Amino acid sequence: MTVTKWNVRAGAYYDSVVLMQLQRGLLELPGVIDAGVVMATQANRDLLAANNLLPDSIFANPDDLLIVVKADAEASATDAIGKVDELLARRKSTNVSEDFRPRSLSSAVKQLPEANWILISVPGRYAAGVAREALELDRHVFLYSDNVSLEDEIALKKTAREKGLLVMGPDCGTAIINGIGLGFANRVRRGTIGVVGASGTGTQAVTAQIHNLSGGISHAIGTGGRDLKPDVGAITAHQALDVLARDDETKVIVLISKPPSPDVATSLISAAQGAGKPVIVYFIGYPPPARKIGNLHFAISLSEAAEIAVRELENLRLENSPILNNGFVRGLFSGGTLAYETLLGLQASLSPIYSNSPISDSQVLHDPLHSRAHTIIDLGDEFFMVGRLHPMIDNDLRIRRMRQEAADEEVGMILFDVVLGEGSHINPAGELVPVIEEIRETRIGELEFVAIMIGTDDDPQNIESQIDQLKDAGVIVFRTATEAVEYISLRFGAGKKNEFTPVKLEQLNQPLAAINVGLESFYDSLISQGAQAVHVEWRPPAGGNEKLANLLAKMKK
């Protein structure tokens, strides 16, 4: 028979290391079979229950500490619970240097004024407050803590952006600044590949793999997993891209994230196009628009992102920035799949973009007869097809729509496909070219025509002659949708920059000095890497007793 005993400590703060060590200490006591030491949240109570460690009829608040011991006899259980205070005290006495440690951020900054970086790993509900204090002290923040609200994250990042400071996180596991790993970080050689990572283990996997492939890291800047949500708008990722773009030691940038919201993806891709160096993008689960668009490379896995980065280093050859087309693209397709693949590719760079064959709901073109902004139309869609020949046979519908689009002054490019082969019109270029020439004669302002030509040299139409007719009329002709997507993305998407106070580059490239608040192991790790660091002997206001803290706060007013 086993006996379970428990103890609840209301509203007192212990850091997670203390809790783990208390649990281990209890497990070592004679007769103890299992033990649980947790904050009494619902999730943690469920976890205890799953381990048969949750007694009935426990009353505890989520911020209470719950200590449970399961033992082989009543006496062992009682003894173990009785030793809790002793075990907690034993842990404290090992910290000999504690007296010399600052107890606040401001005194830590006085002790190590060159520390530009503050690592915060206190419990979530205190973390935003500490981060705010760090920003007030004009320091960059590495915010390891999770369970920080989205509102706090947005407020912190907006403040930081104004000041040219980085808030990496919340829930940022990993960064490497000037050779020093913050939080969880693999030991990798210094090098010329910069990383912007909205995911901790993503950054670890990529930086480790780069090292394993004999490459090296300049800086790896974390953003926290929510940075690319629409509400946050990738504030930190934009800052990080910008500072790495300005860093001459960074030759190639890797940008990794879980799938961002489409608008955020487009804005980041656009910024990356303006980085002036190769950027390897891996948005996990986001369909790559192409292998390569100008300086951008799209990976389909973490390991591939690392491989491409190392390869591109050996391959550096920068193309000139293209001249921009400021109008809208209107794609008039006879082939549904070609329309879809083109939209899939262009959505990464062009926003907003609409279609009668949309990929996401926000792209629905409610009236297929009238284009909006950038638009890709499948003219072979059922909607158009009642009692009408397919646009591969009959060009009338497309010719009329071409004229309609050209009459819209905001249109800068008309894109269309020409699908040759059996069953198709015997001379599509012969019908389209006169219309293109007619439009060119009357149109005020620049208008590009781009064609995707699908066919073979055995097709009945004579593909060479079809291409020549179009080229003679000034049409730019590609043989695959992928090539057209790259061309168009460069013409429309490239290099739109966000305006914000730049992060000071020299702060990244100085020997790293940091202040650590929270997990002591992160401090140990900084020291073992040869960084200067100060650990703050942080305690929450009123020792974590919220009632008392509220009382104190009121008295201060």
Added chain:
Amino acid sequence: MTVTKWNVRAGAYYDSVVLMQLQRGLLELPGVIDAGVVMATQANRDLLAANNLLPDSIFANPDDLLIVVKADAEASATDAIGKVDELLARRKSTNVSEDFRPRSLSSAVKQLPEANWILISVPGRYAAGVAREALELDRHVFLYSDNVSLEDEIALKKTAREKGLLVMGPDCGTAIINGIGLGFANRVRRGTIGVVGASGTGTQAVTAQIHNLSGGISHAIGTGGRDLKPDVGAITAHQALDVLARDDETKVIVLISKPPSPDVATSLISAAQGAGKPVIVYFIGYPPPARKIGNLHFAISLSEAAEIAVRELENLRLENSPILNNGFVRGLFSGGTLAYETLLGLQASLSPIYSNSPISDSQVLHDPLHSRAHTIIDLGDEFFMVGRLHPMIDNDLRIRRMRQEAADEEVGMILFDVVLGEGSHINPAGELVPVIEEIRETRIGELEFVAIMIGTDDDPQNIESQIDQLKDAGVIVFRTATEAVEYISLRFGAGKKNEFTPVKLEQLNQPLAAINVGLESFYDSLISQGAQAVHVEWRPPAGGNEKLANLLAKMKK
């Protein structure tokens, strides 16, 4: 000043070619500025309006023919409208051979009994009926017509599957059977690459590109764009994959589609894994789970699909089928991104799969404390983290969960990551291995352990020793998530076959003979390619007059 006149012809059937030719005939008449000849659907009326061709106060039903003429004067417009009958008649008289043509499918089959293929391009509302008749005559169907209901599609395909017949379509633009293009098809050389295409221009782009890269096509089988929707369940794609897998002349298969529903994708990928030859998969917009999983290759564009197919031909070397693991995978991750990337890869092969960090709604694991079927858990998720150290530092949570999963007899594999580096536990293998050994001793039935190890040779943990400890305990260790995904997909996903009446292979490899119902240009195209063909002089029941048709149908009863 311009004058617009119009004419409505109620409930009469004209094929689309006749309508196009009538419109062109009207445009050639003196004084005519523009003309529209359309079935009076809302979409077509809107199109007329967009071209300033829709007069006010027209009354017409969607199945009425609407003829509109815009001319420079009253007399020209009146004259033009007066010439409609003459223009329609002129078109008819060009068809000298008409008298010798069969007027029904059954007489066409008598005329050309070796015709195994029936091409149908009649208007949508008649198409299902004609297709049903074709299946009753035991012929494969190429169903070009669109505007066919989903219910009709499902019913036709189920009937066809029972009979070992293919229904390519509805809305199937393209197929190439034994060197003969059906519908729209590029002229490509014969070869050893087979294509299964749920998209018409997708198939054209891929087959044309294969030809342009000096490859050739054995057969390209179309399915219609809706085949991979959950309601249809990829009936035709499964049949096509199966017959191409059995065809010795087909060495490599390309499978292309717009993004299928996740379950359909998994079932097709599983079937493709059992094809016994390389299959190049391109689901447009579906994130590729890897570049390669066994015999499967995942492309990210149509042109890349073609490139891989041609490359794989030169590269043929088939791996042995793996021995299957019939249990469930439970992934216990400390790294959120590693969990996510692994889920992204596995979802292509494993279904159903759940996670507390899901990619789609159907993957949500509502109770993160209890796994279901295949499950990927991020143990570093906020849910678990209140007052607890991260699982990269403290292995307690993972060890408990490992025991819990091992106690579930349905579990066949426990997958976990080990993330080394600064900040992480100094000897994770040292804590995990004893648990793995303990589980091995007590567990009844096979249980595989697979680890993803992230780290470098400079990390404080000594990565070689970490790997060796795990390997000594029988754990299979990979260095990237991608490699683990490939291994697991092959262990669990491979080669589950659907049961159905096989399509007769010899019918694909006989010289193609076909019956054409609908667009005459498709018949012309068959003949020009040297195929045997018969064109049916088809008219809808009662000449397209629905009232009369209903009356006739009632009289027959």
